[in-house]
Amino acid sequence: MSVTAAQGFEAAAVTAGLKASGGLDLALVVNRGPLTSAAAVFTTNRALANPVIWSKQVIADGVVSAIVLNSGGANCFTGGTGFQTTHATAEAVSEALEVSAGDVLVCSTGLIGEQLPLQKVLDGVATAASGLGDHGDAASEAIMTTDSKPKRSVHTGDGWILGGMAKGAGMLAPGLATMLVVITTDAVLDSTQLDTALREATRLSFDRLDSDGCMSTNDQVSLLASGASGVTPDLDDFTAALTALCVDLAQQLQSDAEGASHDIAIRVVGAASDDDAVEVGRSVARNNLFKAAVFGNDPNWGRVLAAIGTTQAEFDPYDVDVSINGVLICRQGAPYRPRDEVDLTPRAVDLLIDLRVGEASATILTNDLTHDYVHENSAYSS
Amino acid sequence: MSVTAAQGFEAAAVTAGLKASGGLDLALVVNRGPLTSAAAVFTTNRALANPVIWSKQVIADGVVSAIVLNSGGANCFTGGTGFQTTHATAEAVSEALEVSAGDVLVCSTGLIGEQLPLQKVLDGVATAASGLGDHGDAASEAIMTTDSKPKRSVHTGDGWILGGMAKGAGMLAPGLATMLVVITTDAVLDSTQLDTALREATRLSFDRLDSDGCMSTNDQVSLLASGASGVTPDLDDFTAALTALCVDLAQQLQSDAEGASHDIAIRVVGAASDDDAVEVGRSVARNNLFKAAVFGNDPNWGRVLAAIGTTQAEFDPYDVDVSINGVLICRQGAPYRPRDEVDLTPRAVDLLIDLRVGEASATILTNDLTHDYVHENSAYSS
Numbered sequence: 164m165s166v167t168a169a170q171g172f173e174a175a176a177v178t179a180g181l182k183a184s185g186g187l188d189l190a191l192v193v194n195r196g197p198l199t200s201a202a203a204v205f206t207t208n209r210a211l212a213n214p215v216i217w218s219k220q221v222i223a224d225g226v227v228s229a230i231v232l233n234s235g236g237a238n239c240f241t242g243g244t245g246f247q248t249t250h251a252t253a254e255a256v257s258e259a260l261e262v263s264a265g266d267v268l269v270c271s272t273g274l275i276g277e278q279l280p281l282q283k284v285l286d287g288v289a290t291a292a293s294g295l296g297d298h299g300d301a302a303s304e305a306i307m308t309t310d311s312k313p314k315r316s317v318h319t320g321d322g323w324i325l326g327g328m329a330k331g332a333g334m335l336a337p338g339l340a341t342m343l344v345v346i347t348t349d350a351v352l353d354s355t356q357l358d359t360a361l362r363e364a365t366r367l368s369f370d371r372l373d374s375d376g377c378m379s380t381n382d383q384v385s386l387l388a389s390g391a392s393g394v395t396p397d398l399d400d401f402t403a404a405l406t407a408l409c410v411d412l413a414q415q416l417q418s419d420a421e422g423a424s425h426d427i428a429i430r431v432v433g434a435a436s437d438d439d440a441v442e443v444g445r446s447v448a449r450n451n452l453f454k455a456a457v458f459g460n461d462p463n464w465g466r467v468l469a470a471i472g473t474t475q476a477e478f479d480p481y482d483v484d485v486s487i488n489g490v491l492i493c494r495q496g497a498p499y500r501p502r503d504e505v506d507l508t509p510r511a512v513d514l515l516i517d518l519r520v521g522e523a524s525a526t527i528l529t530n531d532l533t534h535d536y537v538h539e540n541s542a543y544s545s
Numbered sequence: 546m547s548v549t550a551a552q553g554f555e556a557a558a559v560t561a562g563l564k565a566s567g568g569l570d571l572a573l574v575v576n577r578g579p580l581t582s583a584a585a586v587f588t589t590n591r592a593l594a595n596p597v598i599w600s601k602q603v604i605a606d607g608v609v610s611a612i613v614l615n616s617g618g619a620n621c622f623t624g625g626t627g628f629q630t631t632h633a634t635a636e637a638v639s640e641a642l643e644v645s646a647g648d649v650l651v652c653s654t655g656l657i658g659e660q661l662p663l664q665k666v667l668d669g670v671a672t673a674a675s676g677l678g679d680h681g682d683a684a685s686e687a688i689m690t691t692d693s694k695p696k697r698s699v700h701t702g703d704g705w706i707l708g709g710m711a712k713g714a715g716m717l718a719p720g721l722a723t724m725l726v727v728i729t730t731d732a733v734l735d736s737t738q739l740d741t742a743l744r745e746a747t748r749l750s751f752d753r754l755d756s757d758g759c760m761s762t763n764d765q766v767s768l769l770a771s772g773a774s775g776v777t778p779d780l781d782d783f784t785a786a787l788t789a790l791c792v793d794l795a796q797q798l799q800s801d802a803e804g805a806s807h808d809i810a811i812r813v814v815g816a817a818s819d820d821d822a823v824e825v826g827r828s829v830a831r832n833n834l835f836k837a838a839v840f841g842n843d844p845n846w847g848r849v850l851a852a853i854g855t856t857q858a859e860f861d862p863y864d865v866d867v868s869i870n871g872v873l874i875c876r877q878g879a880p881y882r883p884r885d886e887v888d889l890t891p892r893a894v895d896l897l898i899d900l901r902v903g904e905a906s907a908t909i910l911t912n913d914l915t916h917d918y919v920h921e922n923s924a925y926s927s
Contacts, residue, residue, distance in 0.1 A: 240875065240878050275847025278880075380850075459922075468657070469590060469760065472760070473760050498658050
């Protein structure tokens with residue numbers, strides 16, 4: 164179901180011939196209204212792909228009628244020709260659906276620095292537009308690149324529905340591979356309300372997923388509301404539901420991260436501030452030595468403390484506690500329980516860092532550094 | 546020769562029993578004078594190993610009579626007991642050599658979070674002190690951990706000599722594994738002159754080696770002067786020679802980095818400032834996706850531009866040129882020469898990034914991300 168779970172939305176997925184594998188590679192999601200309110204957040208990378216440059220203009224007025232997404236090419240660093248391809252794609256959707264091209268979001272994912280085959284994209288759009296229906300599942304497959312499975316989530320509220328799809332294995336900023344997310348709802352909400360809810364939800368979900376510290380040029384999370392349910396939810400309730408849905412999608416991205424063999428939740432507690440907790444969690448999430456140790460089932464807490472030492476967060480290296488999978492292996496910066504009490508064979512790893520200076524906390528999701536990660540990212544040009 | 550190439554220095558290396566391998570694991574370097582001036586720079590990690598905490602106190606007055614180094618244990622996050630081990634080690638050197646313990650630098654490298662066996666260290670110091678001589682080569686072997694070979698460099702000036710040894714594969718801040726460097730000279734220079742020269746030399750050498758972005762808790766670079774040559778060099782000449790020697794040692798560290806199959810020189814030119822050039826080079830050096838691509842002999846310049854996009858450096862993503870091994874593969878942010886013209890089979894990789902906004906430049910040295918890197922750092926608890 165994903166993006167077609169909520170009333171007022173139709174989707175289609177086609178094989179436009181962009182992917183070498185020959186699978187579905189172009190998805191179209193249309194908002195039939197009555198509302199066409201929308202919000203979106205984008206990569207913070209300063210090198211922006213053409214579809215991101217385009218979509219930032221589209222979202223400015225908070226009105227979106229459709230979103231077209233392709234895999235098989237990122238359309239990034241493709242110069243003026245690449246931007247024309249994005250523009251022509253939106254125009255093709257505009258003609259087929261009789262909506263304004265300025266209300267069509269465009270997303271692309273795949274190899275950077277190669278032109279998309281324009282005619283194949285345009286033909287794909289035409290085919291998709293003629294096959295719209297309850298095809299949210301197929302749409303979630305068409306946006307996959309190295310994903311091993313589609314990511315979908317649906318939440319049923321009090322008279323309204325949220326549904327979403329995601330691809331990639333990373334985060335908004337940074338991301339391992341491009342992360343594309345489309346979420347739809349039939350709740351009655353305006354674009355300002357959607358923007359507020361989406362920024363809060365992504366801050367606590369995709370922004371705290373840091374698989375390998377590499378930020379994509381194409382990341383985009385879009386939220387479209389049709390108002391077709393006729394129900395206006397309490398904004399706090401809606402935001403909470405949206406956050407839970409985004410966390411669910413983020414966890415699906417984490418568990419399908421390229422080559423990973425462990426899903427690591429880094430829980431930082433006792434921090435002086437939320438920012439400190441996030442900075443500490445992120446520094447550990449980006450430490451290759453710690454991530455390689457987890458791959459080797461080695462509870463190497465010294466690498467955790469060495470990573471914390473690179474931050475500006477408030478802490479005393481000799482008053483930090485570290486637990487791995489429930490075993491207090493480091494107490495106040497010194498060895499405590501024996502290493503061999505820690506069982507790292509399960510895929511899920513719980514790393515608890517207590518800075519012991521305050522009350523703030525944050526959880527960052529990451530993965531281990533594995534042979535398969537190196538293999539996929541050396542063999543797959545993306 | 547390394548640290549005993551210059552007049553006035555003696556060294557010894559012994560097997561104290563700290564390393565599981567049973568090899569040389571403790572080195573002692575003694576300055577017989579007439580001068581005992583010295584300078585040192587340390588890791589910028591906020592979590593400091595006990596020998597670093599000790600050595601920072603020792604260097605404060607610019608006087609160093611001896612330096613004792615051990616492999617087989619980092620003595621980091623070992624609490625009060627660990628600091629007492631460092632202190633007792635310096636006291637043992639003091640007694641054996643009849644120098645002040647406050648003039649003895651201590652360096653340790655190996656696993657974090659484990660206590661060193663104190664008695665073995667003390668016995669090792671006594672044995673080393675009784676076997677001092679022209680043993681710079683053996684000393685350079687005793688400080689090795691995952692190093693496959695010792696790193697040594699000697700420079701002969703106009704009547705004076707510089708000699709040095711290094712271990713590890715990383716940089717002062719950050720470092721893949723602990724980096725320890727000891728450099729000796731018989732030039733007549735005071736500690737202030739040595740400090741000025743050493744900071745300039747490390748800024749342009751070890752500080753620009755970034756193998757995997759992970760900063761050690763134990764990094765230390767020490768420079769000792771005996772004045773035994775009786776020659777006072779021009780400080781600029783000395784600094785230039787010291788810089789060249791440090792670059793030589795840094796390149797040896799790079800080419801022996803754990804598991805690496807490519808040595809990558811990232812040359813950033815056309816930058817608005819030195820800081821911008823270093824920031825851009827470092828962002829690329831820390832991008833796992835680019836480093837994995839190099840391992841796979843894939844000239845993936847899109848990942849280079851995506852990494853640059855995460856910096857605050859002045860640049861226009863659509864006016865950047867990228868050349869790999871002499872092939873201009875990206876011109877003004879768009880594809881230029883075909884990818885298959887780039888030959889990435891040689892170990893040495895030359896990545897040239899022209900930001901086209903100014904005149905500043907910097908070169909950062911790094912390595913690729915390989916299966917062997919993951920293997921060594923998952924299987925070896927360090």
